[in-house]
Amino acid sequence: MMIGLFCFALAVLASPFRSKLRLEAENAVLRHQLIVLRRRRRGRVRLTNLDRWFFVQLYRRFPAILKVLTIIRPETLVRWHRAGFRCYWRWKSRPRGGRPPVETELRTLIRQMSVENPLWGAPRIHGELLKLGFEVAQSSVAKYMVKRRVPPSQGWRTFLHNHAPDVAAMDLFVVPTVSFDLLYAFVIVRLDRRDLVWINVTAHPTAEWVARQITEAFPWSEAPRYMIRDRDCIYGAVVTRRLRAMGIRDKPVAPASPWQNGFVERLIGSIRRECVDHIIVLGEMNLRRVLKSYADYYNGIRTHRSLNKDAPVSRPVQRTGVISSRAILGGLHHHYARV
Template sequence: MSVENPLWGAPRIHGELLKLGFEVAQSSVAKYMVKRRGPPSQGWRIFLRNHAPEISAMDLFVVPTIGFDLLYAFVVVRLDRRKLVWINVTATPTAEWIARQITEAFPWDEAPRYLIRDRDRIYGSVVTRQLRAMGIRDKPTAPASPWQNGFAERLIGSIRRECLEHVIVLGEVHLRRILREYARYYNDIRTHRSLNKDAPIARQIQRTGSIKSHAILGGLHHHYARA
């Protein structure tokens, strides 16, 4: 008999065995149990896996322009389908600005239960009050633990590798237009290994018709579809 639940201890397993008609002492169960190698409670990764449909993550990243000015891009991503639900740009990020972006990202009936963020001081009381008003539980990551916001970090890495490293940003309006075009490509067209080679907004399989190529971001990417 194999017991695969890592949260069960000897008393719980002993109780199950008794109900299955096995007369055995609890001490014997404890003696032959496989020793637990990790903590008894769920870790961060298990929390993410169990609650992914109810979790989103947000983050800021810096983008330099041709004139060596610094712009700040803000992203929000849903964990279950990796959907990029919001992206915007500002030259002067503030807590008030971020609070407005969260409101725009989530209509009141679509807010997630949890929102992961890092411990940047820009997420002040204005942001946390807005989250509470929307019924969202704020989940800051541990200090110096960027992996705990891995979904947002991976998204930002994709944006840099697949878009920003290949263009020269002229200014705030230009960057906003580029990022929003990439967001449409990311959500509607780009396939993800974690989604079984599907896009965040599921793509239908096309089996008939001639294949046409549509350039995206000036030919940096292409969308192949049947006409």
């Protein structure tokens, strides 16, 4: 009781130093709190939205009214004020006509086009969208495109895909016979469709023989522009002159770097794993016949993961007919087709 009287005395002494408007605001808050308490029947005090609005408006102009609030906590009033501020600016920022919002599906499509085609600008993507039936402004396309900090450029996958048709690779590998003699198989593969262009066998490889194989593998109008090879001494001056005469640029890999000629190395690995490791070679003619049969299977039937499960010579999709099986290499592999 004494503490309450002491606080009242201090308030009376400090009242001359307060502004008249502030005192009126505090009196209005006190009177309104009394009205709310008289309105209460039982239980907690129930405040209406009008009551909240009244307290918030006074708090905006006279923050000192927090000292005379008793039926609500000061942090509650501050929370109401912030909520009202958010509602006001949400109302202030409401759409007032103009362009309709761009749909999420269209924004995703714009971003996809921008990522997949780094050389395309907003006009190019806008033209494609118009052809797809989307009515959108070019400025909206520019807004939702991927922002790049460096000039647009193609990726390595695109670069290699565009140059692969002009590149071929060649190599030799050894196959033992039943009498433990060594035969040499020569292969040439194109990097574009992984097709096995040429395969032949000899017991005595020479530079002249390799040069003749290159000539027979490529007619003059079908020669690649680049030929990748290792630094085997078998590729002598005769081979390099033949390549130059056919308009093919010789590209030897670095010493002891077979990974730089990975396409033909993978091909040789497939030939070993899927063919010669499972047969006993009787002689040169026998190996040539076996490799020729495998080359036909490899080019026209065998599916490749790098070609989206297609063969180098694309196989049509068969949806009707009875499935039949044909043995290849004596049953080492099979070809399934509909007839």
